[in-house]
Amino acid sequence: RKEVEQDPGPFNVPEGATVAFNCTYSNSASQSFFWYRQDCRKEPKLLMSVYSSGNEDGRFTAQLNRASQYISLLIRDSKLSDSATYLCVVNGNNFNKFYFGSGTKLNVKP
Amino acid sequence: GAVVSQHPSRVICKSGTSVKIECRSLDFQATTMFWYRQFPKQSLMLMATSNEGSKATYEQGVEKDKFLINHASLTLSTLTVTSAHPEDSSFYICSARDGRDEFFGPGTRLTVL
Numbered sequence: 218r219k220e221v222e223q224d225p226g227p228f229n230v231p232e233g234a235t236v237a238f239n240c241t242y243s244n245s246a247s248q249s250f251f252w253y254r255q256d257c258r259k260e261p262k263l264l265m266s267v268y269s270s271g272n273e274d275g276r277f278t279a280q281l282n283r284a285s286q287y288i289s290l291l292i293r294d295s296k297l298s299d300s301a302t303y304l305c306v307v308n309g310n311n312f313n314k315f316y317f318g319s320g321t322k323l324n325v326k327p
Numbered sequence: 328g329a330v331v332s333q334h335p336s337r338v339i340c341k342s343g344t345s346v347k348i349e350c351r352s353l354d355f356q357a358t359t360m361f362w363y364r365q366f367p368k369q370s371l372m373l374m375a376t377s378n379e380g381s382k383a384t385y386e387q388g389v390e391k392d393k394f395l396i397n398h399a400s401l402t403l404s405t406l407t408v409t410s411a412h413p414e415d416s417s418f419y420i421c422s423a424r425d426g427r428d429e430f431f432g433p434g435t436r437l438t439v440l
Binding site: 249258259260261262263304314315316317318319320 | 361363369370371372373376418420427428429431432433434436
């Protein structure tokens, strides 16, 4: 079983829509969770960390569900510039190592 | 935020040659750097953890004799792909950790003919 699993999408949404992605992880001992954004042929960039209590940064909200072992990312009022691949990242048994999901592709259309 | 650079950004080489990729943390010291590989339409796969002053730790399935890692200083780690073959063609990305945050280099696209 993969450490981190994501729906590859693509999610095609109109501008202004609200879209949500989920990501499941296999290691119940994982403590650190992140969402990264990757544009085509570029390096991943940290979008936000995911805290146990959930956190919000502008139009982006991340939540953690430990019981079901998944994290989510909600994007409100989608912009064209939000089009990218969103990677879920979780640390493994060795807290120094991070495992990436395969990414969920988002296309925001005018 | 912190900056990590990689050089070269793109390399094309003949099968059988060796290619060295450099990863530098520009404004912080990183005792640990990580090397990832990303094939088209796939996610980043951790290849190895590069530890300054000691041997790198490789993930299962990654040949340490083929992917040589040297972390000689707190700001530089190098990955050498030895005797490269077309199946090694990929996007190689390094990252360096500064506290809890991980910063990625811009990546190196390797094409082996």
